Amino acid sequence: xxxxxxxGNLFILTLTGEDQHRFNPDLISSLLDLLSQVKxxxxxxxxxxxxxxxxxxxxxFDLDWAKAAGSERGAAKRLQHMADLFKxxxxxxxxxxxxxxxxxxxxxVAAGFTLALSHDYLIMRKDRGILWMPEVDIAVTLPDYINxxxxxxxxxxxxxxxxxxxxxxxxxxxxxxxxxxxxxxxxEAEVREASVCLAxxxxxxxxxxxxxxxxxxxxxxxxxxxxxxxxxVY
Numbered sequence: 001x002x003x004x005x006x007x008g009n010l011f012i013l014t015l016t017g018e019d020q021h022r023f024n025p026d027l028i029s030s031l032l033d034l035l036s037q038v039k040x041x042x043x044x045x046x047x048x049x050x051x052x053x054x055x056x057x058x059x060x061f062d063l064d065w066a067k068a069a070g071s072e073r074g075a076a077k078r079l080q081h082m083a084d085l086f087k088x089x090x091x092x093x094x095x096x097x098x099x100x101x102x103x104x105x106x107x108x109v110a111a112g113f114t115l116a117l118s119h120d121y122l123i124m125r126k127d128r129g130i131l132w133m134p135e136v137d138i139a140v141t142l143p144d145y146i147n148x149x150x151x152x153x154x155x156x157x158x159x160x161x162x163x164x165x166x167x168x169x170x171x172x173x174x175x176x177x178x179x180x181x182x183x184x185x186x187x188e189a190e191v192r193e194a195s196v197c198l199a200x201x202x203x204x205x206x207x208x209x210x211x212x213x214x215x216x217x218x219x220x221x222x223x224x225x226x227x228x229x230x231x232x233v234y
Contacts, residue, residue, distance in 0.1 A: 002014060014051050022065075028085045042096075051103040066082070090149065091227040094229060102123070103123055103191050104116050107130050109133075113133060114146050124181045125188060149220075
């Protein structure tokens with residue numbers, strides 16, 4: 001479901017396979033386990049890149065698993081369960097003691113978009129892939145931590161309006177222009193190369209990871225509070 005590779009101080013977490021990388025309890029557990037390994041092995045100069053194989057970065061929560069509960073109420077409970085399980089993933093990324101980069105080479109939808117936005121830097125491809133929050137189209141409300149994440153990460157209220165209330169499918173060019181991603185490139189190879197280049201440049205700074213994490217948490221106080229993350233002052 002996902003793998004972790006370490007190249008010197010660079011960690012590369014990959015959602016593997018050619019499927020949609022939908023988050024169910026098993027994949028969320030695997031993701032948390034690998035992020036815990038990253039945190040445990042972190043040193044000054046460490047950087048994380050999260051990427052995915054295939055056409056999709058992630059298409060969000062596993063709605064088929066939710067519907068397999070057999071009733072509308074059961075599906076709603078399973079969806080809430082996944083949202084609750086996913087919350088620690090966002091908390092871990094926000095408190096990870098290193099810079100983080102999402103290399104988005106395919107569609108990042110709903111919780112997949114949320115995962116990408118939880119990184120410090122987003123790099124996307126222009127020729128394929130979208131950022132999309134389809135909740136208004138499928139009649140699903142957003143957890144408080146996802147609302148807070150988008151509010152504090154995307155400062156332009158008109159962008160958030162278009163994403164949440166129009167269900168805008170945002171391609172790489174527009175995402176770069178509107179400040180949602182750091183940069184957009186022509187293809188998959190270029191995205192991966194740019195992500196590694198950025199990671200290597202950030203790693204050379206050899207920042208104190210614990211201090212870096214505290215500064216990050218302080219940058220997003222509402223999200224940190226909702227996630228239950230304390231903020232230390234050094």
